[in-house]
Amino acid sequence: MKFIKNENGYLLVLTLIVLTVISIFLLSFLQISASHNKQIEQTSDTYEVTSVAEMGVEYFDAIIYREIEILIIKMIDDIDQLNTNNYNNQEEYNLAVKNIKNNYMKNIIPQKINEIFSSHIGKSFDIASISSFHIEDYTYKNEVWEVIILGELFESNKTKRLKSIFEIPNEEILFSILYNENTNGGSPNEPIISILPQFPNTKPPIGTVDCTKLFSPCQSNSLNDYLRTITNLELYYTNNSMTNINQSLETLKKLYVDNNLNISSSFALKPLSEIYVNGSLEIGGYSGGEGAIFYSKGDFITNSKSDFSNINIYTEDSFKSTQNLNIKESKIYANNWNVHKINHIENSHIEIKNVQDFQKIDSIKDSNLTVHSNTNFWGIDSMTASKIIVNGIASFNDKHSINLNNSIIISKNIKFNTTGDNNNNVIRLQRNSYYCLLDKPTTDISKNFQINDHSKVLILDDINGSNNINNGDSIISVKKEIFNEKCEISTDDNTIKPATPDLKMNDDLVFFTDVIY
Structure with a gap:
C-alpha cells in the first residue's frame, strides 16, 4: 500500500484550528468581561x-x-x-x-x-x-x-x-451637657457647672502677624492705642504684665497669654470678651465686660475688685481675694477657694473642688453653691430660693446661724462644732426648705435645727426609710425615690448630682434611630 507523504498545507489547517479556538475563548472572555463591567456599573450606581x-x-x-x-x-x-x-x-x-x-x-x-x-x-x-x-x-x-x-x-x-x-x-x-449654658444666673433649680469650657492654645500660631499690621489675630508684647483701631481684636500677648491700658482693650474679642499675667491698672472690657491665661491671672479693677470669660490655668487673683456682675470666671487653681465680694449673675469655677468674705450672691453658680472655710455670707438668692470637699460654714444670714451641695461633711461653727427660705442644703453628713456648754449652732428651715443628708448622723441633731412652714430634715435610708414625709415629724428617714425628688438630686452612685437634666444638646446626637434599606 502506498502512503501519501506530502504534508503541504498541514500547518495552515492547524493554524486555522488554533485561531478558531482562540477566537471562541476571546469572544467568551469579552462577553463575560462586558457583563461583569455592566454589573460593576450597576453596583456602582x-x-x-x-x-x-x-x-x-x-x-x-x-x-x-x-x-x-x-x-x-x-x-x-x-x-x-x-x-x-x-x-x-x-x-x-x-x-x-x-x-x-x-x-x-x-x-x-x-x-x-x-x-x-x-x-x-x-x-x-x-x-x-x-x-x-x-x-x-x-x-x-x-x-x-x-x-x-x-x-x-x-x-x-x-x-x-x-x-x-x-x-x-x-x-x-x-x-x-449643661443646663442654661447660654445664660448667666437663672432659676434655683439649675445644676452646677461641672464641665469647664475648652481651654485654647495660647501660643501664637506660626505666621501670626505683629499687631502693627492692624490685622486680627495678631501678637504684641506691649499695649498701644492703635490696638483699639482693630475691630474684634484677637491678641496673643507675649508679655507678663499690663500697665497703662487706657483704651487699648476696648475692642478686645479674645486675649491669649502663654504665661502669668498681671493686669495692674483698671480697664474697660468689651461685652463677651474672652481672656485665657496659661498661668496665674491677677487683675485690678475693670468695667463693662458683660458675659465675658476669664480663664486661668493658675490662680485667679483679685485684690481691688469686689463686685462681679454677669461674668464667667474659671480657674484650675485657686480663686483668691482679700475683698468682700458681691457676685451677681455670674459663674465661678475654682479648684480652691481663698476669699476673705462674701457679702451677696445672686442669680449665680459657684462650684469649688476644695474649700476649707466659707466665711460668713450675708445673703444667697436664686443661686447654686457646690463644694466637692468637707467644708466649714461660718454663717449665712439669708438663703432664699437657692441650693448648696456639699459632697462631703458640712460643718457649722459655734454661734453662727444658717437661715433658709424656700431653699435646700445637701451634704453627705453634718457636724456642729461647739466651744462651750451652750450650743448656739442653729439652722432655721422656713417655707418648704429642706436639709438633706446622705448618711445618718452619729449624734442627735434635733437641737441644732429650728424647723417651720412644712420644712424637713431628710435622711437617706433606702431600706428602712419612709415613703411619706407628711407624718408630722420634722426629721425623717426616707427612701431614695422620695429623697431624690425632694432634694432635687441623684444619689445613684452615692454622690450628689443635680437632678435637673442638662439642657444643651449633644453634638453627636442623631435623631434617625434606624434606616431600612
Missing part, C-alpha cells in the same frame, strides 16, 4: 444612589437638630422668665418648670418636626447637577415618624428609597 439617599437622611437630621436646639434655647428662656416669688414653695415652682418642659416635648417640638417634614415633601435638593434627594412621604404615629427619602441619579435614572425611623429622644439623652 446602586452604591452611589444609596449614598445620595443617606445624604438626605443626614441633611434632614442636621436641619432637625438645628431647629430643636433653637427651641431648647427658647424653652430655657421661658423657664428663666419664671419668678420664684410668684410661687408659695419649691414644689409649685418645680411643677411650673415641668409643665413648660412637657409642653415643649409633647407639643411644640413635635409640631415643628411635622412642619419640617411636610414642607419638604417633593422638594428636591440637587447635588452637583448629577443627583438629588427629597422626602417622598412620611407618617407619624405614637411619637415616631417614618420618613421615606428618595435618592436619584439623573444619568442612569437610578433611584433608591430609604425608610428612616425618627423619634425624639427622652430628656436624659436630649439634654446632655
Whole structure:
C-alpha cells in the first residue's frame, strides 16, 4: 500500500484550528468581561444612589437638630422668665418648670418636626447637577415618624428609597451637657457647672502677624492705642504684665497669654470678651465686660475688685481675694477657694473642688453653691430660693446661724462644732426648705435645727426609710425615690448630682434611630 507523504498545507489547517479556538475563548472572555463591567456599573450606581439617599437622611437630621436646639434655647428662656416669688414653695415652682418642659416635648417640638417634614415633601435638593434627594412621604404615629427619602441619579435614572425611623429622644439623652449654658444666673433649680469650657492654645500660631499690621489675630508684647483701631481684636500677648491700658482693650474679642499675667491698672472690657491665661491671672479693677470669660490655668487673683456682675470666671487653681465680694449673675469655677468674705450672691453658680472655710455670707438668692470637699460654714444670714451641695461633711461653727427660705442644703453628713456648754449652732428651715443628708448622723441633731412652714430634715435610708414625709415629724428617714425628688438630686452612685437634666444638646446626637434599606 502506498502512503501519501506530502504534508503541504498541514500547518495552515492547524493554524486555522488554533485561531478558531482562540477566537471562541476571546469572544467568551469579552462577553463575560462586558457583563461583569455592566454589573460593576450597576453596583456602582446602586452604591452611589444609596449614598445620595443617606445624604438626605443626614441633611434632614442636621436641619432637625438645628431647629430643636433653637427651641431648647427658647424653652430655657421661658423657664428663666419664671419668678420664684410668684410661687408659695419649691414644689409649685418645680411643677411650673415641668409643665413648660412637657409642653415643649409633647407639643411644640413635635409640631415643628411635622412642619419640617411636610414642607419638604417633593422638594428636591440637587447635588452637583448629577443627583438629588427629597422626602417622598412620611407618617407619624405614637411619637415616631417614618420618613421615606428618595435618592436619584439623573444619568442612569437610578433611584433608591430609604425608610428612616425618627423619634425624639427622652430628656436624659436630649439634654446632655449643661443646663442654661447660654445664660448667666437663672432659676434655683439649675445644676452646677461641672464641665469647664475648652481651654485654647495660647501660643501664637506660626505666621501670626505683629499687631502693627492692624490685622486680627495678631501678637504684641506691649499695649498701644492703635490696638483699639482693630475691630474684634484677637491678641496673643507675649508679655507678663499690663500697665497703662487706657483704651487699648476696648475692642478686645479674645486675649491669649502663654504665661502669668498681671493686669495692674483698671480697664474697660468689651461685652463677651474672652481672656485665657496659661498661668496665674491677677487683675485690678475693670468695667463693662458683660458675659465675658476669664480663664486661668493658675490662680485667679483679685485684690481691688469686689463686685462681679454677669461674668464667667474659671480657674484650675485657686480663686483668691482679700475683698468682700458681691457676685451677681455670674459663674465661678475654682479648684480652691481663698476669699476673705462674701457679702451677696445672686442669680449665680459657684462650684469649688476644695474649700476649707466659707466665711460668713450675708445673703444667697436664686443661686447654686457646690463644694466637692468637707467644708466649714461660718454663717449665712439669708438663703432664699437657692441650693448648696456639699459632697462631703458640712460643718457649722459655734454661734453662727444658717437661715433658709424656700431653699435646700445637701451634704453627705453634718457636724456642729461647739466651744462651750451652750450650743448656739442653729439652722432655721422656713417655707418648704429642706436639709438633706446622705448618711445618718452619729449624734442627735434635733437641737441644732429650728424647723417651720412644712420644712424637713431628710435622711437617706433606702431600706428602712419612709415613703411619706407628711407624718408630722420634722426629721425623717426616707427612701431614695422620695429623697431624690425632694432634694432635687441623684444619689445613684452615692454622690450628689443635680437632678435637673442638662439642657444643651449633644453634638453627636442623631435623631434617625434606624434606616431600612
